[in-house]
Amino acid sequence: MADKTKRELRKFLAPEFVFGEGARFQIGNYAANLGATRVLLVTDPGIVEAGWVDDVTLSLSERGIESVIFSAVTPNPKDHEVMEGLLLYNQNYCDSVVAIGGGSPIDCAKGIAILANNSGEIKDYYGVDTISEPCPPMICVPTTSGSSADVSQFAIINDTKERVKKAIISKAIVPDISLIDPEVATSMPHYLTACTGIDALTHAIEAYVSNGSSPITDGYALSAMSRISKNILLAIGKPLDIGFREEMSLACLEAGLAFSNASLGAVHAMAHSLGGYLDLPHGECNALLLEHVVNYNFMAEPERYRKVAEALGCGLENGEIGAVQNELFAKISELRQSAGIEGALAVRGVGLNDLGRLAQSAELDPCLLTNPRPAKASDLRRILEQAM
Amino acid sequence: MADPDIPQDNDNPGRIPHSEGMLRENIIGMGKFSMRKNYYPAFKRRLDELERYKSLMDKAHDGIFIVELGNLHFIEANSATCAYLGHHKTELLDMKLDEVLAGAWGSELDEWIKHEDSTSQYFTFTLNHILPDSTSRYLEISLSFIDGKQDSCVFGLVRDISELVRINNELKEAHHIQTAIFDNSFQFMGLLDTLGRLIVVNMTALDAAGCKEAEVLNKYFWDTPWFDGLPDEQKRLRESFDRCLAGGLARYEMPNIVDGGQRVDVDFSMKPVFDEGGRVIYLIVEGRDITELKKMENQLIHSQKVDSLGRLAGGVAHDFKNLLGSIVGAVDLLLLDKSLNPEQVELLGIIQGASTSASELTSKLLGFARKEKVMSSPIDLHAVIEDAVLLLSRSIDKLYSLKMNLASTRSTIIGDPTQLENAIINLGLNARDSMPSGGEILISTSECHFDSVFCHQSEFSLSPGDYIELCFRDSGVGMPSDILQNIFEPFFTTKANGKGTGLGLATVYSTVVSHKGAVEVHSEIDKGTCFYLYFPLEEDYGSISIDFQSSSHNATVAGGLVLLVDDEPLMRSTSAMMLESMGYSVVCAENGAEAIEVYNQGQDTIDAVILDMIMPKLSGEDTMKEILRINPAAKIIISSGFDENADQRTETLSKAVGFLHKPYGMHELRLAVEKAIC
Incomplete structure (x- = not known):
C-alpha cells in the first residue's frame, strides 16, 4: 500500500456503544436521554422466553418509559x-x-424506524442511501x-413477493x-x-478483502478473525462461560465495525439470495459458502488472504502462495465442521435447477460491488455448484 | 471527491461500471448523502412550522384554545382567546374553562364535556360574556375533542359575535316594525309572484277572510277566499294581473267576500314592483274596506240634503208665518165686530181654520228642519212616552195592540216634550200604516253607553256617555233596503198621493238630531220594523212640567203699557190692534235702536216688552241685552217664527219672561202678556 500514490477517501462511522456484562441495564438511562416516553420494543418469542425482555422493560419503566412489545x-x-x-x-x-435479539428483530426494527419518519412502504427504501429523513431514536x-446489525448500516428484509432478501444500506x-x-x-x-x-468470521474476512477496506477497518477485521478462531469452539463447548462469550461478542463487534464501513462481498450476496429463496438461516x-468464495477470490488479493490465513493461525507465514490458499481453504472448512456445521447446500433442499436463479439474484446484490474479484452470474453459479 | 451525479469513473479504470461505482461509493460511505442522519434540520423545519402555526394562531381573529379534558385547565390559548375572555395568557393558563365561563356553564355542557364518547363530537353555544372590566360581549364557543399523544384534550374556538348579535337585533327590530306596520294596517296587503301566486299576506287581510296564512299562501290570487263566488271579479283580477305584469297599474272598487260570506266594498289596487333592471319581480295588491266609508258618505249627502231643504223651508216659513200671523190677527179683530152677519162670521171662520192649518203645516216644515223653537228643559221621557201612547191609543183602531216596556231605570233627558211626543206619534202612525190588518206595537226603553270610538264613527254628532234607547217595534210588512235608505228623506213617501206628507219620519229624524241623539232602523220583510232612538241621559233632576194650560182663558179687560217691537209693519199693526182690543196701551218700535230709545224714556211706565228676535241691524237679543241693562227687571216677551239659537239659549234670552210663537192669535198673546205683567 505504501507505494500507492493516491489513496481513496475513506469514512468510518460507528454508533455509540456500551460493551460489557450487564450493559442491558443501561437502557432506561439512555432511552430517557434520547427523549423516549413510549418505545416500541421489537423482539422474538425466544428472547421473551429467555427473560431478557423483562430486564429491559423493567429498566425502562424505572425511568417512566412505557414499552409496547x-x-x-x-x-x-x-x-x-x-408493516405490522x-x-x-x-x-x-x-x-x-x-x-432486542439477533439480526432479525434488529433489522425489522430498522424497517419500522425508517417508516416511522418516512412515508410509503418498506420496498421504497431498498437499495443504497435512499432514506431522506432521520429515524426515531433507536x-x-x-x-x-x-x-452486528446493532452497529451496522445494513438491514436485510425479505421481500415475500419476490422471495428475495433485499438489502437496505444507509x-x-x-x-x-x-x-x-x-x-x-x-x-x-x-x-x-x-x-x-x-457469520461474524465471514463479516471480518469479507470486510478485510473488500475493495472498500481501509486501515481502520483492517485492524478490526484482523482482530476479529484472530479472536474468533481462538474462541468459537470454546464458546460452543462451554456456552455458559461468560469469558468466551465476551470474546465472541467483542469479535463480533470488531467484525461489525469493519464490514459496516468496508462493506462485504460475494458470500453475503449469495447468502441473501439463498436466505430469501429458501428461508435458510443466514x-x-x-x-x-465462505471457503468456496475465498477460493474464488484468493488470487485477486493474495497478500490480503495471506494475512487472513495468518490471523486464523494457519502458519506458513512466508510460504508459497498456492500452499497458503490450500491451507486457508482447509482451515475454514475444518473450523466450520468442528463447529458442527456439516453437509452442504444440497442436503438443505437446494436443487441444481435453483442455482441459475440464485446466481442471478446474487449478481444484483449490492454486496457484490465490494467483492475483490468481479463476479458474474455464471461465476456465482459455479461457486454455488461447488457448495452443493 | 467525484460528484456522484456526474458520470465519472476515471478513478476506477475498468473494474466496475460507473453506476456501480457510484453505488460502491455510497456503500463505503462516500456518497453525497452517505452520512449519519441528523435531527437538527428536521427540528429546525419543525420549529419554523411551529412558529408559523403560532403566528397563525395569534393573528387569527377567532380565539383558539386547548384545555385538558379532565380538569379543564387551559393548556394553550391564542391572543384572540385572551382578549375575548378578558384575561392575560399567564392568567388564563392558571385557570379552568368552567371557571372562566362560570356564567354560561350549564348542565348540558357539563354533561357533554364529561363524556368523551358523547354522541356529538362538537358542542357549540353562545353567551353574553362579562369581562373582568365589566364590559360584555357576545361570544360563540365551539368545543370538540381531540386525541393527543398522551391524553385527550378539548379544542375550543371562540368567536366574537357582538356585531352579529347587534345586526341581528337591528334586523329583528326592523322586522318587528315592518310587521307591525304591515299587519296592523287598515289596508289588506299582499305580495304576488310573477305567476300570480300569493307569497305574502298581512293579518288584516287574513282576519277579514277569517282564514289562516297556510290556506292562502302560494295559491293563485284569484283563487283565494276573498273572491269566492265572484267569477266576474276573478276574471277582472286576471286581466289586471296581466296589465300590471306589463308594468301597468290597476285601481278600482270591487266587492270582496269576508268572513261569514258577507260582501264588503273594497278600494282595490295592484301595482308592480321592479328590480334594478326594471323587470317586474313582484306585484303588490292592496285593498281597503270602504263599506262604512260609503255608508257615511251616503248619510252625509242625506243630511246635507235635509239641511239645505230645511234652510229653504225655514226661510219661506218665517215670512209665511208672519203673513199668517197678520191674517189670524186681522180675522180675530174682525170677529170682534158684532155687526157681522152669520155668513160673514162663518167665512171668517173658514179663513181662520185654513190659516191655522197652514200654520201647522209650516210648523211641521220648520220642525224637521230644526228651525222650530225647541224647549230645552229636563223632562221625563217615560212620561212623554206614556202621554203619546195615550194619545195614540185613542186615534188608532182596536186592531192594534200597543204595549210598553219602559225598563230603563233612568229617563231624564233635556228636550222638548212636544217635539218628542210628536215624534212618537209619527212613529206610531207610521207603524199603523205598515200593518194594514192590525198587529202589535211595542215601545220599550233601556239604558246604554256610547264610548268615544262609537261616537266618533257615528254619523250623528254624539258625545260619549249614557243614553236611553227608545225602541219602537212593529210587526208590520217591513221595508226593503232601498226604501230603508230613504225613509228619513223629506217628502219621501210610499203612501198614496195625498195620504202622507213625507214629513213624518223626516221630522222624527230632525227631532232626534235636535236632541243630540241618534236614530237607527232595522227592518225585515214580513216580520216588521224597529226604530231605535237614542237620547243622552241627564242626571235626574225630577221633571219640571211647564203648564201651558194653567192661565185663565177669561178675556178680562187688562191694563198696562206694552212696548211692541217688530220690523214687520203688518205684524206690528195687527198685534198692536189685538193688544189694544184687550185693553192695553201700546207703544211701537220698528227696530232695536228705536225700542231702546223708547224704553229709556218710558222705562217707568212700560210694563212689558214684546220683542221680535229677527230684525235687521240690532238683533232682538242685543236689544234685549240693552233694555235689561237699563232695567234688569224689565219684563220681556220674545216673539219669533224661529230661532236659530233656540237650543243654545243664551244667558240673556233665558231672562225672558215669556215666548210668543209666531203666528200667534189673541189667545196666545193674552196669556203671554197677562203672565208677564202679573
Missing part, C-alpha cells in the same frame, strides 16, 4: 412484519424503537454474537446506541452459536 418477528424478517410493527408503533404513539441490545439506520451485553449471549444454543460465530448459508 412487538414480538411477532421470524428469522429473515418479512416486509409485512415491518409500524402499525403498532403509530397506534400507540410510540416515539422511539428498541430492538437502541439495540444484540443477543447473538453474529449479525447511514440513517446505524442505531443510536448499542448495548452489547455478553451475558445475553449465554442463552444461545450450540448450533446458533456456531452459525453466528461463522449464518448457515455464510458458513457453507
Whole structure:
C-alpha cells in the first residue's frame, strides 16, 4: 500500500456503544436521554422466553418509559412484519424503537424506524442511501454474537413477493446506541452459536478483502478473525462461560465495525439470495459458502488472504502462495465442521435447477460491488455448484 | 471527491461500471448523502412550522384554545382567546374553562364535556360574556375533542359575535316594525309572484277572510277566499294581473267576500314592483274596506240634503208665518165686530181654520228642519212616552195592540216634550200604516253607553256617555233596503198621493238630531220594523212640567203699557190692534235702536216688552241685552217664527219672561202678556 500514490477517501462511522456484562441495564438511562416516553420494543418469542425482555422493560419503566412489545418477528424478517410493527408503533404513539435479539428483530426494527419518519412502504427504501429523513431514536441490545446489525448500516428484509432478501444500506439506520451485553449471549444454543460465530468470521474476512477496506477497518477485521478462531469452539463447548462469550461478542463487534464501513462481498450476496429463496438461516448459508468464495477470490488479493490465513493461525507465514490458499481453504472448512456445521447446500433442499436463479439474484446484490474479484452470474453459479 | 451525479469513473479504470461505482461509493460511505442522519434540520423545519402555526394562531381573529379534558385547565390559548375572555395568557393558563365561563356553564355542557364518547363530537353555544372590566360581549364557543399523544384534550374556538348579535337585533327590530306596520294596517296587503301566486299576506287581510296564512299562501290570487263566488271579479283580477305584469297599474272598487260570506266594498289596487333592471319581480295588491266609508258618505249627502231643504223651508216659513200671523190677527179683530152677519162670521171662520192649518203645516216644515223653537228643559221621557201612547191609543183602531216596556231605570233627558211626543206619534202612525190588518206595537226603553270610538264613527254628532234607547217595534210588512235608505228623506213617501206628507219620519229624524241623539232602523220583510232612538241621559233632576194650560182663558179687560217691537209693519199693526182690543196701551218700535230709545224714556211706565228676535241691524237679543241693562227687571216677551239659537239659549234670552210663537192669535198673546205683567 505504501507505494500507492493516491489513496481513496475513506469514512468510518460507528454508533455509540456500551460493551460489557450487564450493559442491558443501561437502557432506561439512555432511552430517557434520547427523549423516549413510549418505545416500541421489537423482539422474538425466544428472547421473551429467555427473560431478557423483562430486564429491559423493567429498566425502562424505572425511568417512566412505557414499552409496547412487538414480538411477532421470524428469522429473515418479512416486509409485512415491518408493516405490522409500524402499525403498532403509530397506534400507540410510540416515539422511539428498541430492538432486542439477533439480526432479525434488529433489522425489522430498522424497517419500522425508517417508516416511522418516512412515508410509503418498506420496498421504497431498498437499495443504497435512499432514506431522506432521520429515524426515531433507536437502541439495540444484540443477543447473538453474529449479525452486528446493532452497529451496522445494513438491514436485510425479505421481500415475500419476490422471495428475495433485499438489502437496505444507509447511514440513517446505524442505531443510536448499542448495548452489547455478553451475558445475553449465554442463552444461545450450540448450533446458533456456531452459525453466528461463522457469520461474524465471514463479516471480518469479507470486510478485510473488500475493495472498500481501509486501515481502520483492517485492524478490526484482523482482530476479529484472530479472536474468533481462538474462541468459537470454546464458546460452543462451554456456552455458559461468560469469558468466551465476551470474546465472541467483542469479535463480533470488531467484525461489525469493519464490514459496516468496508462493506462485504460475494458470500453475503449469495447468502441473501439463498436466505430469501429458501428461508435458510443466514449464518448457515455464510458458513457453507465462505471457503468456496475465498477460493474464488484468493488470487485477486493474495497478500490480503495471506494475512487472513495468518490471523486464523494457519502458519506458513512466508510460504508459497498456492500452499497458503490450500491451507486457508482447509482451515475454514475444518473450523466450520468442528463447529458442527456439516453437509452442504444440497442436503438443505437446494436443487441444481435453483442455482441459475440464485446466481442471478446474487449478481444484483449490492454486496457484490465490494467483492475483490468481479463476479458474474455464471461465476456465482459455479461457486454455488461447488457448495452443493 | 467525484460528484456522484456526474458520470465519472476515471478513478476506477475498468473494474466496475460507473453506476456501480457510484453505488460502491455510497456503500463505503462516500456518497453525497452517505452520512449519519441528523435531527437538527428536521427540528429546525419543525420549529419554523411551529412558529408559523403560532403566528397563525395569534393573528387569527377567532380565539383558539386547548384545555385538558379532565380538569379543564387551559393548556394553550391564542391572543384572540385572551382578549375575548378578558384575561392575560399567564392568567388564563392558571385557570379552568368552567371557571372562566362560570356564567354560561350549564348542565348540558357539563354533561357533554364529561363524556368523551358523547354522541356529538362538537358542542357549540353562545353567551353574553362579562369581562373582568365589566364590559360584555357576545361570544360563540365551539368545543370538540381531540386525541393527543398522551391524553385527550378539548379544542375550543371562540368567536366574537357582538356585531352579529347587534345586526341581528337591528334586523329583528326592523322586522318587528315592518310587521307591525304591515299587519296592523287598515289596508289588506299582499305580495304576488310573477305567476300570480300569493307569497305574502298581512293579518288584516287574513282576519277579514277569517282564514289562516297556510290556506292562502302560494295559491293563485284569484283563487283565494276573498273572491269566492265572484267569477266576474276573478276574471277582472286576471286581466289586471296581466296589465300590471306589463308594468301597468290597476285601481278600482270591487266587492270582496269576508268572513261569514258577507260582501264588503273594497278600494282595490295592484301595482308592480321592479328590480334594478326594471323587470317586474313582484306585484303588490292592496285593498281597503270602504263599506262604512260609503255608508257615511251616503248619510252625509242625506243630511246635507235635509239641511239645505230645511234652510229653504225655514226661510219661506218665517215670512209665511208672519203673513199668517197678520191674517189670524186681522180675522180675530174682525170677529170682534158684532155687526157681522152669520155668513160673514162663518167665512171668517173658514179663513181662520185654513190659516191655522197652514200654520201647522209650516210648523211641521220648520220642525224637521230644526228651525222650530225647541224647549230645552229636563223632562221625563217615560212620561212623554206614556202621554203619546195615550194619545195614540185613542186615534188608532182596536186592531192594534200597543204595549210598553219602559225598563230603563233612568229617563231624564233635556228636550222638548212636544217635539218628542210628536215624534212618537209619527212613529206610531207610521207603524199603523205598515200593518194594514192590525198587529202589535211595542215601545220599550233601556239604558246604554256610547264610548268615544262609537261616537266618533257615528254619523250623528254624539258625545260619549249614557243614553236611553227608545225602541219602537212593529210587526208590520217591513221595508226593503232601498226604501230603508230613504225613509228619513223629506217628502219621501210610499203612501198614496195625498195620504202622507213625507214629513213624518223626516221630522222624527230632525227631532232626534235636535236632541243630540241618534236614530237607527232595522227592518225585515214580513216580520216588521224597529226604530231605535237614542237620547243622552241627564242626571235626574225630577221633571219640571211647564203648564201651558194653567192661565185663565177669561178675556178680562187688562191694563198696562206694552212696548211692541217688530220690523214687520203688518205684524206690528195687527198685534198692536189685538193688544189694544184687550185693553192695553201700546207703544211701537220698528227696530232695536228705536225700542231702546223708547224704553229709556218710558222705562217707568212700560210694563212689558214684546220683542221680535229677527230684525235687521240690532238683533232682538242685543236689544234685549240693552233694555235689561237699563232695567234688569224689565219684563220681556220674545216673539219669533224661529230661532236659530233656540237650543243654545243664551244667558240673556233665558231672562225672558215669556215666548210668543209666531203666528200667534189673541189667545196666545193674552196669556203671554197677562203672565208677564202679573
